[in-house]
Amino acid sequence: MRNRIRRGKTFLKSSLLCFLTILLGTMVLPKAKAQVKPVDAEGHEWWQHAVFYEIYPRSFADSNNDGVGDLNGIASKLDYLKNLGVDAVWITPCYPSPQVDFGYDVSDYENIDPMYGTLADFERLASEAHKRNIRIIMDFVMNHTSDQHPWFKESRSSRDNPKRDWYIWRDGKGPGQPPNNWESTFGGSAWQFDPTTGQYYYHYFYKQQPDLNWRNPAVEKAMFGVTRWWYQRGVAGFRLDAVDTLFEDPDLHNNPILPGKNQYGDPNMANVYNTKLPELHGVLQRLRKVADEYDAVLIGETWTKNIAELKQYYGEDNNELQMPMDFLFTKVDKLSPDEFRKQIAGVNAAGWPVYVLSNHDIVRAYVRYGDGVHNDAIAKVMAGLYLTLRGTPIMYYGEEIGMTNNDPKRRQDVKDPIGKLGWPKDKGRDGERTPMQWNTSENAGFSETKPWLPVPASYKTHNVETELKNPDSILNFYKRVLALRHDDAALRDGDYVALNKNDHNVLSYLRRYKDEAVLVALNMSSSKQQVSFDLRAQGIKANMASTLLTTMKTNQEKAALRSITLAPFSVYIGKIEE
Numbered sequence: 259m260r261n262r263i264r265r266g267k268t269f270l271k272s273s274l275l276c277f278l279t280i281l282l283g284t285m286v287l288p289k290a291k292a293q294v295k296p297v298d299a300e301g302h303e304w305w306q307h308a309v310f311y312e313i314y315p316r317s318f319a320d321s322n323n324d325g326v327g328d329l330n331g332i333a334s335k336l337d338y339l340k341n342l343g344v345d346a347v348w349i350t351p352c353y354p355s356p357q358v359d360f361g362y363d364v365s366d367y368e369n370i371d372p373m374y375g376t377l378a379d380f381e382r383l384a385s386e387a388h389k390r391n392i393r394i395i396m397d398f399v400m401n402h403t404s405d406q407h408p409w410f411k412e413s414r415s416s417r418d419n420p421k422r423d424w425y426i427w428r429d430g431k432g433p434g435q436p437p438n439n440w441e442s443t444f445g446g447s448a449w450q451f452d453p454t455t456g457q458y459y460y461h462y463f464y465k466q467q468p469d470l471n472w473r474n475p476a477v478e479k480a481m482f483g484v485t486r487w488w489y490q491r492g493v494a495g496f497r498l499d500a501v502d503t504l505f506e507d508p509d510l511h512n513n514p515i516l517p518g519k520n521q522y523g524d525p526n527m528a529n530v531y532n533t534k535l536p537e538l539h540g541v542l543q544r545l546r547k548v549a550d551e552y553d554a555v556l557i558g559e560t561w562t563k564n565i566a567e568l569k570q571y572y573g574e575d576n577n578e579l580q581m582p583m584d585f586l587f588t589k590v591d592k593l594s595p596d597e598f599r600k601q602i603a604g605v606n607a608a609g610w611p612v613y614v615l616s617n618h619d620i621v622r623a624y625v626r627y628g629d630g631v632h633n634d635a636i637a638k639v640m641a642g643l644y645l646t647l648r649g650t651p652i653m654y655y656g657e658e659i660g661m662t663n664n665d666p667k668r669r670q671d672v673k674d675p676i677g678k679l680g681w682p683k684d685k686g687r688d689g690e691r692t693p694m695q696w697n698t699s700e701n702a703g704f705s706e707t708k709p710w711l712p713v714p715a716s717y718k719t720h721n722v723e724t725e726l727k728n729p730d731s732i733l734n735f736y737k738r739v740l741a742l743r744h745d746d747a748a749l750r751d752g753d754y755v756a757l758n759k760n761d762h763n764v765l766s767y768l769r770r771y772k773d774e775a776v777l778v779a780l781n782m783s784s785s786k787q788q789v790s791f792d793l794r795a796q797g798i799k800a801n802m803a804s805t806l807l808t809t810m811k812t813n814q815e816k817a818a819l820r821s822i823t824l825a826p827f828s829v830y831i832g833k834i835e836e
């Protein structure tokens with residue numbers, strides 16, 4: 259996670275259980291090979307037609323009322339997800355973990371943390387999801403383990419332990435002096451002295467998250483084995499955590515220091531020697547080969563500075579990640595048609611785009627784009643944008659009901675360690691991780707107990723139950739736009755053609771597929787806009803569109819392309835009549 263966008267038993271018993279689990283898995287789960295075939299004549303694959311939905315399991319649904327969400331909770335909401343129009347869920351880490359980084363510190367890659375349930379619960383969830391044609395994507399924390407992982411415990415036990423070289427150990431430069439100047443992205447030095455063996459280990463994130471040594475082939479073998487283990491349990495792919503930090507310069511050159519200090523009070527630094535090293539692409543290519551054996555998809559947490567960097571993650575022959583996330587899109591942190599146009603053109607040229615508006619590390623879109631007055635209308639404009647673009651969208655849970663950030667008000671309430679360290683400049687990520695708002699009952703229907711994070715007051719109005727009843731709700735807009743996306747070939751597969759490129763208020767484009775074309779016009783301004791489209795340059799003579807979906811009350815079945823009036827912060831989607 260980088261560059262965050264902020265507003266600121268007995269053997270017999272366990273073998274039997276294991277055998278039964280595998281048997282159950284093979285009986286009820288789809289054969290991995292059968293999962294993915296091109297889904298159309300153009301050779302698109304399932305993940306290109308799918309809508310993904312990120313679930314932060316601690317916060318989605320709490321089935322056992324302990325204040326923390328769980329897998330059975332997710333299973334109980336599969337019908338909701340299906341009706342919403344979701345085809346795949348990415349579940350952030352639910353493996354055994356000391357929870358220092360809320361699951362991103364894994365102590366066993368091939369199990370489920372008891373706080374979230376059991377492997378049997380996972381198998382049930384996967385099988386119920388499969389019945390509904392929803393695929394499961396797991397999170398693969400590749401860069402580091404927990405310091406409580408047995409590999410690290412062995413590694414730190416002695417200098418000649420066989421696992422010593424599974425992590426990055428170095429001598430200090432002198433007493434009390436770390437090996438070089440590299441900083442942890444979570445504050446302080448990236449080196450931690452370990453008195454047992456008198457050396458430092460490297461951690462890009464918290465000190466409880468030691469980095470694995472990906473130069474060691476044994477590490478690669480073990481970690482690739484983890485992915486096979488899950489593929490064999492019906493998992494359809496992985497979201498790869500922190501991919502750009504896998505490798506470090508073996509000679510440990512100091513990073514250049516930049517002017518100023520970061521939110522933790524550390525000098526700013528260009529991480530040229532410990533991020534985005536070229537070696538990581540070899541790992542991704544080999545990992546892709548394993549994924550291809552199972553027809554699985556790899557999604558990347560790919561923080562890139564520009565499109566050229568993003569392009570590299572697809573691989574020269576599209577042999578790395580099918581779905582590197584385009585975080586540059588989230589960096590367009592304002593309703594700017596010009597900037598969105600630029601970003602969309604860039605990623606379209608790079609490969610198959612993967613759009614996100616926010617996630618468990620990024621302040622919710624509802625507040626980032628909202629002006630405090632028209633937030634609901636703006637939430638629909640943003641949905642109208644990224645759910646109608648060419649590419650695959652990854653939604654973040656709660657976005658579809660307009661969930662807001664609920665940042666802690668006092669330092670003592672902060673759960674995310676970086677919020678404690680960075681307070682008050684950086685309040686951490688609790689605000690974007692609050693419980694899903696299901697209804698108006700206490701704790702928003704998430705749990706009957708006080709949840710691990712407090713629900714924002716907005717749950718009274720912004721919750722699933724209330725919004726389902728209101729035809730104009732954000733939720734019903736999401737449902738309609740997702741249904742349209744699934745039905746309409748132009749919205750699914752069509753080319754993206756930017757229109758009216760000089761309009762600074764309205765973002766308009768066509769999605770063109772064979773002889774079909776769909777027009778999308780998004781008024782990103784707070785005033786009424788009159789737009790006119792001349793599509794002759796596109797070889798289209800038509801002058802009418804039939805309305806497919808709009809947020810405007812004065813809904814007409816047809817619109818004359820020479821003059822469409824768009825209400826403030828509104829969406830118009832229409833089929834061009836040829």
Ligand code: GLC
Nearest residue numbers: 259260359362463499500619
């Ligand atoms: C990724 C995750 C973030 C986590 C970090 C360390 O950026 O998205 O939540 O803290 O990796 O694993």
